[in-house]
Each structure stands twice: as structure tokens, then as C-alpha cells.
Amino acid sequence: MRELRVELEERSYPIYIGEGLLNETGAMFEKHGITAKSPVLIISDENTAGLYLRRVEDALKQKGYRTASYSVPAGEQSKTLALLQDAVTVALEAGLDRSSTVIALGGGVVGDLAGFVAATYMRGIRFVQIPTTILAHDSSVGGKVAVNHPLAKNIIGAFHQPDFVLYDIDTLKTLPIREVRAGLSEVIKHGLIWNEDFAYWCEANASKLLALDSEALIYALYEGCKVKSIVVSQDERENDLRAILNLGHTIGHALEAVAGYGELLHGEAIAIGMIGAARISVKMGQPQDVLTVTERIFNAFGLRTAIPAHLDTDSIMSAMMHDKKFKEGTMVFILPKAIGKVEIHKDVPISLVKETVDFLKQEG
Amino acid sequence: MRELRVELEERSYPIYIGEGLLNETGAMFEKHGITAKSPVLIISDENTAGLYLRRVEDALKQKGYRTASYSVPAGEQSKTLALLQDAVTVALEAGLDRSSTVIALGGGVVGDLAGFVAATYMRGIRFVQIPTTILAHDSSVGGKVAVNHPLAKNIIGAFHQPDFVLYDIDTLKTLPIREVRAGLSEVIKHGLIWNEDFAYWCEANASKLLALDSEALIYALYEGCKVKSIVVSQDERENDLRAILNLGHTIGHALEAVAGYGELLHGEAIAIGMIGAARISVKMGQPQDVLTVTERIFNAFGLRTAIPAHLDTDSIMSAMMHDKKFKEGTMVFILPKAIGKVEIHKDVPISLVKETVDFLKQEG
Incomplete structure (x- = not known):
């Protein structure tokens, strides 16, 4: 224990x-x-x-x-x-x-x-x-x-x-494998926002985690909880830092809403959202690696990295706008600047977000 | 102001x-x-x-x-x-x-x-x-x-x-006089539990307060709020001290419940409850003055000090038991030990409470 x-x-x-x-x-x-x-x-x-x-x-x-x-x-x-x-x-x-x-x-x-x-x-x-x-x-x-x-x-x-x-x-x-996979997506997120070593460890141990190997699972849950607990300790009432926990959630929530809750599990939706955030980040000048490695990790878990093609781009965009994280042509996004490091960006052009959503649909 | x-x-x-x-x-x-x-x-x-x-x-x-x-x-x-x-x-x-x-x-x-x-x-x-x-x-x-x-x-x-x-x-x-009177009952309570001078001041200024004289009213509300604020500052989450604010409430709540909410206003019910607490206190050895002065103050405001005779004693007792402040033949009561001072008693005999309720009914 x-x-x-x-x-x-x-x-x-x-x-x-x-x-x-x-x-x-x-x-x-x-x-x-x-x-x-x-x-x-x-x-x-x-x-x-x-x-x-x-x-x-x-x-x-x-x-x-x-x-x-x-x-x-x-x-x-x-x-x-x-x-x-x-x-x-x-x-x-x-x-x-x-x-x-x-x-x-x-x-x-x-x-x-x-x-x-x-x-x-x-x-x-x-x-x-x-x-x-x-x-x-x-x-x-x-x-x-x-x-x-x-x-x-x-x-x-x-x-x-x-x-x-x-x-x-x-x-x-007793969990269905799809829920295991989707749950691990949120564990990986904690690596991506705060702990590079842990993110790479997740990639290397994907098959153990998917097979629910006890030792690997205990370690992963411990590290995942630890990241969240460090962030929450510094900002219990969600005044600022705690927002970084929302990596992948702006696009993710919109996908869940448009797909109808159920088609995409929460963890599946935010995995795609984290890919989207990485792609936006690269377009805004961060090294290509940020996207490549993020994709590689989610692929190792068999999590889909593309938006289901039948979802309407305008509906996705409007669900995101409803989320109120936008202002005059720009949106607030949590973006990776490296594996294990994120930043809050208040000035992501809506046009770039839309372009990213479209791109991720073509991948699907 | x-x-x-x-x-x-x-x-x-x-x-x-x-x-x-x-x-x-x-x-x-x-x-x-x-x-x-x-x-x-x-x-x-x-x-x-x-x-x-x-x-x-x-x-x-x-x-x-x-x-x-x-x-x-x-x-x-x-x-x-x-x-x-x-x-x-x-x-x-x-x-x-x-x-x-x-x-x-x-x-x-x-x-x-x-x-x-x-x-x-x-x-x-x-x-x-x-x-x-x-x-x-x-x-x-x-x-x-x-x-x-x-x-x-x-x-x-x-x-x-x-x-x-x-x-x-x-x-x-714009308040009806009955509500003014009943509201002042809770103001007086704050004097009785904590501030002897203020309790006597209330008695001396009863007619000004009932006439809603601005200066008297501002002073009384200020002092009433001050007592409550001192108590709450010392015990925000009601772990111990805050219980003293319930002077008169054990009998008072029972009377409200049995009379049906409406026949007795909250302030009227707790005024009778405070008389009851004072009577119990005297029976348990405190000086007679505690009761005499308490009655005098409520009389000055025209607040009734007796239980409406048609209310059933057993129903009142059982409503009190329901309040869960009792244990093996005794009850917890907030009792005055002097004007402006109260104590929490965990060992008030239920028989004495019943006797007091009966007595207060005969007064009615």
C-alpha cells in the first residue's frame, strides 16, 4: 500500500x-x-x-x-x-x-x-x-x-x-477495457502538465497499465494523484494555477457535448483535446516534438487522436464558445510548451482553433 | 450609521x-x-x-x-x-x-x-x-x-x-407591531446570555424600542449583533460555545412545533423558553432574581411569559425529545446563572423540565 x-x-x-x-x-x-x-x-x-x-x-x-x-x-x-x-x-x-x-x-x-x-x-x-x-x-x-x-x-x-x-x-x-483506457488518459494528462519523466514512464508502461498490472497501476495512480495534489495545494479554490488541470478540456468538453454524452467517454474526448492543444502550441511556435511525443503516448494506449469525422465543426466551435473561455477573436487555452510543462494562453486566435479542429477531423 | x-x-x-x-x-x-x-x-x-x-x-x-x-x-x-x-x-x-x-x-x-x-x-x-x-x-x-x-x-x-x-x-x-415585539425578544436574548448592562438597558428602553425610535434601535441592533459576533468569532462552526445562543430554544422550538408554525412567532416562543430556562435554573439552585428580572424584562416588552394553556404537555415534551438534546432521563439545557451569564447544563432532569412546562401552562 x-x-x-x-x-x-x-x-x-x-x-x-x-x-x-x-x-x-x-x-x-x-x-x-x-x-x-x-x-x-x-x-x-x-x-x-x-x-x-x-x-x-x-x-x-x-x-x-x-x-x-x-x-x-x-x-x-x-x-x-x-x-x-x-x-x-x-x-x-x-x-x-x-x-x-x-x-x-x-x-x-x-x-x-x-x-x-x-x-x-x-x-x-x-x-x-x-x-x-x-x-x-x-x-x-x-x-x-x-x-x-x-x-x-x-x-x-x-x-x-x-x-x-x-x-x-x-x-x-472489473472495469471494461474501454473505461480503463479512457481513465488512463487523465493519468497521462497529469504527466503532460507537470512531470516529464512520468509522461515517458506512462508511454513505456502502456501495456502493463492496460493489463492492470498491480505494481504499475499503484505507481501510476500515486503519481497522477501527486501531480493533482501539488496543483490543488497551491490553489484550492481554483483562482489561477488550478486551471492548468484543464489541459485538453476546452476541445474535449465541446466534443463530448456535440457527440452527445456517451459516444465519447470523457477520457477519450480529452485525449483528442490534448492532441489539439499540442498542435495549436506547435503552430504558435513551440517545437514539433511537443506534438509528436504527445501523439506517440496516446497511440501507445490505443486512444484515438482524431475527431470523429461526422461531428460538425461549427457545432464544435459553438460549444467551445459557450464555454466562455473566449474574448474578441481569441480564446483562453492551456497549451504545452514541452512534455511536462504547460502555460495558460489568453490569446489563441479562434481561426487557429477552427483550423485545428478541421485538421483533426481529416485525421479521423 | x-x-x-x-x-x-x-x-x-x-x-x-x-x-x-x-x-x-x-x-x-x-x-x-x-x-x-x-x-x-x-x-x-x-x-x-x-x-x-x-x-x-x-x-x-x-x-x-x-x-x-x-x-x-x-x-x-x-x-x-x-x-x-x-x-x-x-x-x-x-x-x-x-x-x-x-x-x-x-x-x-x-x-x-x-x-x-x-x-x-x-x-x-x-x-x-x-x-x-x-x-x-x-x-x-x-x-x-x-x-x-x-x-x-x-x-x-x-x-x-x-x-x-x-x-x-x-x-x-413597515413591520407589524407583533413582529417588532417578537424580533426584540432575540435582541434581549443577546443581553441575557452575555451582557448584563445591555439587558437592563433593554428593559429601561422598552417603549422607545417598541416605538422604533431610531437612536435606540440602532444601539440595540448594534449591541445584539455584537454579542452574537463575539460568540461566533470564538466558535464559527458550532463546536461548543455557539450553543449558548440557543438560550430559550429547546422549549421554544417545541412550542413552535406543537402550536403549529404561525400561532407563536419564533421570538414569542423563545421568550417563553427563556422564562422556562430561568425557572429551571432557580429550581437547580440559582438565585430567585434570575427568574424575577427575566420576567420583568419580557413583561416590559409585552411579550407573553406563559405557555398557551391548550397546548398538550406530553406533545411539548415529545417534541423536545425529538430535538435529541436528551440522554437517560436528563436533558441538555442552556441555563442562566445570572443576568448576562449562561452555562451549558448536560444533566437537567426531564422531570424538572416537565414540571416547568406544566407550571408555565397554568400561568397562561
């Missing part, structure tokens, strides 16, 4: 990454001084509940904790205020009090919903994350929690840091 | 109390460095909107601020997640961004709802309170914001401090 500490002053917390950790849930609660007098609410989705809920409940019960559980349908459509209210009904009926804890057992959707329940129930109670996807390594660092509004994603939320994160890589072994 | 600073480290903020302040809203926004580039959302209820919305909008527009507004039906039933979502719809349509501000224009209900919108919109934006009731002097200090759940009041919320509070006492002049 490896342990990484996210440094946020009095809100600092550890991330434990290893095998067989679900069975240690109760022991970890004790280690963190969580009282067994107050009940624990486990929030999961219907997939993760079926696979892991019983094991987490048993591990808690062995140490004398009482539990209640609430599970939502899998998928983004479960991040609503209506389901938040339902979760609070369960919490009240189970007698959760101010010393209680909410556990998020699942991927990013469950983490966002459960985290917002923990942030707001009785104005904030303890929160523990048990991520069950690779992508969730990203959302398990930084404390951003939220639900969606019919008009906008993640618009109602809070910053609420967990007490600890328990990352049992055994849970990743 | 008087100014009081609530000390909460980097979340400290001023409360301005005076006459004619609504017209200064725009100037105060400028003084606090709030950008005119981002729109402002004013949340009010249908009463306060009719009386004051236009004036606040005009004051903001004169200084170049764009505004949107959202108003809810007056009353506790407006503190719901559904209306939070509606408010966010208005915020999104008006283009509120991370530099925007939400104004609460109204009493405690509007403050709680608008504050929770500000706490959660884009994970937290600026918040300005413009209280229009006397009772709201209490909720304008301390940053507690929340909505209700069908099973419990104020159970979904946050701590979110305002940028500043603009307390225009001219708005109090």
Missing part, C-alpha cells in the same frame, strides 16, 4: 492506494478516529452497490460501525438535487448526526453526489471516498463536489475535502 | 446599521471592490420585493451594476431545494459568473435561501445581506444558511459568510 498526503492545511488528508483495501474500511475508520456511535451512510450506484457494497458494510460492521446505504442509477443523470434530497431522507431515517460520515463508493458521479451530500448535510459532515474507477483518481483529489442543473453541469456544489481516500485497485479489475 | 466588524479571520465582514442605507447599496458595492462587470442577483420575498426591490435595483444601476431578481412566497415553506434550483435558473439566465454577488433582501427565510444559493452557485460566490426584520439581526451574523427537508428544518445547508450586511432600519418601520 502506498500513501500520499494532499496538503491543504487543516483540511489535509491521505490517499491510500493498494490491493485488498475494501476489507480495511472499518480499520481505517478507527485509525482516523471516527466514532462508532454515529451511523455511516454509504452512497453508491447500482453497479458498484452490486459488486462492493456488502464488502464495505461487512468491514465496517466488524469494527462496530452501523451503516445505512443509498444507491442511485449509474451515470451523470443521477447528479440532481432531487436525488440529494432522497439521500438526505435516508440519512435522517438512519439517524445520521453531526459526527456521522458519508462514504462515496463508486466513480466520479457517485463522488460528486455523495460529496455534496456530505458538504451540506447539517452544514457539513465527514466524507470518505472509495473510488472504483481509474478516472476517479482525478476527482478524489481537490474536494470539488457538485450536482447538475438542467441548464448546466456541476453548477451547484461546494469545496469539501474528504477525511481520507481509500483506493482499492482490485475494484478496477 | 454605526459599523460593527464580525471577526472571522479572512472571512471577517462589516455590518452597517443606520437610516437610508438602501439608497447606498451601489456605493457600498463599490466600496467593497465588487466588479460591475458581473451581474448581481437580488433574492427577496413577495412582500419585501414590493416594498424595496426597486430601490435596491436603482441604487445598484446608478453605479453601473446590472441586476436580476428572483422572489419567493413569504414564509418558511420557501426554503426548499426546488426553489434553490429555480433561483439558479434565474442566475444562469442572467449570466451570473464566479465574480457575481447574490443579495438577500428580506428576513431570515430569504437570508437562509439566498445565502445557500450564494454558497453553492459555482461552488460559492459573493453574498450580501440586506435584512428587513429585527429578527434577521440574528441570522445576519454567523453565516449559517440552509434550506429545509420535508422531514427536518435547516438540515441541508452551509456556513457561508457575507461580504457585508447593510441594515437599513427604515425597512423596520
Whole structure:
């Protein structure tokens, strides 16, 4: 087991990454001084509940904790205020009090919903994350929690840091390969924005990671979480630096929106977005290598580097404009200046972005 | 105009109390460095909107601020997640961004709802309170914001401090006398828990306060806010000391619940609750004066000191038990040990509480 500490002053917390950790849930609660007098609410989705809920409940019960559980349908459509209210009904009926804890057992959707329940129930109670996807390594660092509004994603939320994160890589072994690949895209991103050595390590270890080799996976999740944690420690409330975590996301979000959520997984969309950012960067004067190496890394993982040809360029551009990162003919972009280094550019010509989108479609 | 600073480290903020302040809203926004580039959302209820919305909008527009507004039906039933979502719809349509501000224009209900919108919109934006009731002097200090759940009041919320509070006492002049009286009950409470001189000053100035004499009112609101601000500064997240603010609330909440919200205003219910606490205190050995003086003060304001005789004692007791401040035959109570001093007692016999409730009913 490896342990990484996210440094946020009095809100600092550890991330434990290893095998067989679900069975240690109760022991970890004790280690963190969580009282067994107050009940624990486990929030999961219907997939993760079926696979892991019983094991987490048993591990808690062995140490004398009482539990209640609430599970939502899998998928983004479960991040609503209506389901938040339902979760609070369960919490009240189970007698959760101010010393209680909410556990998020699942991927990013469950983490966002459960985290917002923990942030707001009785104005904030303890929160523990048990991520069950690779992508969730990203959302398990930084404390951003939220639900969606019919008009906008993640618009109602809070910053609420967990007490600890328990990352049992055994849970990743039930993931479909497409989700593994897409999740690794966000791990690679952390290399590309901050850690050149780690980016090259990912390329060299692509096949091990895709085969879910335990040692490689623990190392990769540790390094990925570490980059995010360094960035978040310096800018918890997203005032400036934290924006670099959005490498690939401007084009990526637009592709997700135009393709309809589902055709492209988030990790797949941002992989293409990172290729786009590298191409723009080269056009604006950075060495050709930035693009060549970025492409090589994503190719090693079998992640597509081109935009599906049937997506309409104008729709993609207009989805990007909607993202509000533009001003008078230019847009804000996070651009690589080398492998492992990025910069925030406020003056990327919209014409260059459009040209890049068109080019990436021809590749598709 | 008087100014009081609530000390909460980097979340400290001023409360301005005076006459004619609504017209200064725009100037105060400028003084606090709030950008005119981002729109402002004013949340009010249908009463306060009719009386004051236009004036606040005009004051903001004169200084170049764009505004949107959202108003809810007056009353506790407006503190719901559904209306939070509606408010966010208005915020999104008006283009509120991370530099925007939400104004609460109204009493405690509007403050709680608008504050929770500000706490959660884009994970937290600026918040300005413009209280229009006397009772709201209490909720304008301390940053507690929340909505209700069908099973419990104020159970979904946050701590979110305002940028500043603009307390225009001219708005109090449209309040019905019953609300003035009930609001002053919470002002008196602040004297009883912390400031003997101020408690006696309230008694001596009861008729001026009931007549809404400006000078007396500004002084009383200033001193009331000051007590609350001292307590909150020492215990922002309600870990211990902040509980003393609940003097009179254990019995008071039970009376509100059993009477049905509406028969007794909050301030009326806690006045009776404070009499009850004083009586329990005397029975447990404190000097008789504690009760005599407390009764005298509330009498000076024409606040009733007895429980309406038709309310059922068992129902009141069971509503109190539901409040969860009890353990094995005893209850937790905030009790006065002198005028201006209270203590938290964890061992008040339930039998003594019941006896006190019965006695207060016979008085009615």
C-alpha cells in the first residue's frame, strides 16, 4: 500500500492506494478516529452497490460501525438535487448526526453526489471516498463536489475535502477495457502538465497499465494523484494555477457535448483535446516534438487522436464558445510548451482553433 | 450609521446599521471592490420585493451594476431545494459568473435561501445581506444558511459568510407591531446570555424600542449583533460555545412545533423558553432574581411569559425529545446563572423540565 498526503492545511488528508483495501474500511475508520456511535451512510450506484457494497458494510460492521446505504442509477443523470434530497431522507431515517460520515463508493458521479451530500448535510459532515474507477483518481483529489442543473453541469456544489481516500485497485479489475483506457488518459494528462519523466514512464508502461498490472497501476495512480495534489495545494479554490488541470478540456468538453454524452467517454474526448492543444502550441511556435511525443503516448494506449469525422465543426466551435473561455477573436487555452510543462494562453486566435479542429477531423 | 466588524479571520465582514442605507447599496458595492462587470442577483420575498426591490435595483444601476431578481412566497415553506434550483435558473439566465454577488433582501427565510444559493452557485460566490426584520439581526451574523427537508428544518445547508450586511432600519418601520415585539425578544436574548448592562438597558428602553425610535434601535441592533459576533468569532462552526445562543430554544422550538408554525412567532416562543430556562435554573439552585428580572424584562416588552394553556404537555415534551438534546432521563439545557451569564447544563432532569412546562401552562 502506498500513501500520499494532499496538503491543504487543516483540511489535509491521505490517499491510500493498494490491493485488498475494501476489507480495511472499518480499520481505517478507527485509525482516523471516527466514532462508532454515529451511523455511516454509504452512497453508491447500482453497479458498484452490486459488486462492493456488502464488502464495505461487512468491514465496517466488524469494527462496530452501523451503516445505512443509498444507491442511485449509474451515470451523470443521477447528479440532481432531487436525488440529494432522497439521500438526505435516508440519512435522517438512519439517524445520521453531526459526527456521522458519508462514504462515496463508486466513480466520479457517485463522488460528486455523495460529496455534496456530505458538504451540506447539517452544514457539513465527514466524507470518505472509495473510488472504483481509474478516472476517479482525478476527482478524489481537490474536494470539488457538485450536482447538475438542467441548464448546466456541476453548477451547484461546494469545496469539501474528504477525511481520507481509500483506493482499492482490485475494484478496477472489473472495469471494461474501454473505461480503463479512457481513465488512463487523465493519468497521462497529469504527466503532460507537470512531470516529464512520468509522461515517458506512462508511454513505456502502456501495456502493463492496460493489463492492470498491480505494481504499475499503484505507481501510476500515486503519481497522477501527486501531480493533482501539488496543483490543488497551491490553489484550492481554483483562482489561477488550478486551471492548468484543464489541459485538453476546452476541445474535449465541446466534443463530448456535440457527440452527445456517451459516444465519447470523457477520457477519450480529452485525449483528442490534448492532441489539439499540442498542435495549436506547435503552430504558435513551440517545437514539433511537443506534438509528436504527445501523439506517440496516446497511440501507445490505443486512444484515438482524431475527431470523429461526422461531428460538425461549427457545432464544435459553438460549444467551445459557450464555454466562455473566449474574448474578441481569441480564446483562453492551456497549451504545452514541452512534455511536462504547460502555460495558460489568453490569446489563441479562434481561426487557429477552427483550423485545428478541421485538421483533426481529416485525421479521423 | 454605526459599523460593527464580525471577526472571522479572512472571512471577517462589516455590518452597517443606520437610516437610508438602501439608497447606498451601489456605493457600498463599490466600496467593497465588487466588479460591475458581473451581474448581481437580488433574492427577496413577495412582500419585501414590493416594498424595496426597486430601490435596491436603482441604487445598484446608478453605479453601473446590472441586476436580476428572483422572489419567493413569504414564509418558511420557501426554503426548499426546488426553489434553490429555480433561483439558479434565474442566475444562469442572467449570466451570473464566479465574480457575481447574490443579495438577500428580506428576513431570515430569504437570508437562509439566498445565502445557500450564494454558497453553492459555482461552488460559492459573493453574498450580501440586506435584512428587513429585527429578527434577521440574528441570522445576519454567523453565516449559517440552509434550506429545509420535508422531514427536518435547516438540515441541508452551509456556513457561508457575507461580504457585508447593510441594515437599513427604515425597512423596520413597515413591520407589524407583533413582529417588532417578537424580533426584540432575540435582541434581549443577546443581553441575557452575555451582557448584563445591555439587558437592563433593554428593559429601561422598552417603549422607545417598541416605538422604533431610531437612536435606540440602532444601539440595540448594534449591541445584539455584537454579542452574537463575539460568540461566533470564538466558535464559527458550532463546536461548543455557539450553543449558548440557543438560550430559550429547546422549549421554544417545541412550542413552535406543537402550536403549529404561525400561532407563536419564533421570538414569542423563545421568550417563553427563556422564562422556562430561568425557572429551571432557580429550581437547580440559582438565585430567585434570575427568574424575577427575566420576567420583568419580557413583561416590559409585552411579550407573553406563559405557555398557551391548550397546548398538550406530553406533545411539548415529545417534541423536545425529538430535538435529541436528551440522554437517560436528563436533558441538555442552556441555563442562566445570572443576568448576562449562561452555562451549558448536560444533566437537567426531564422531570424538572416537565414540571416547568406544566407550571408555565397554568400561568397562561
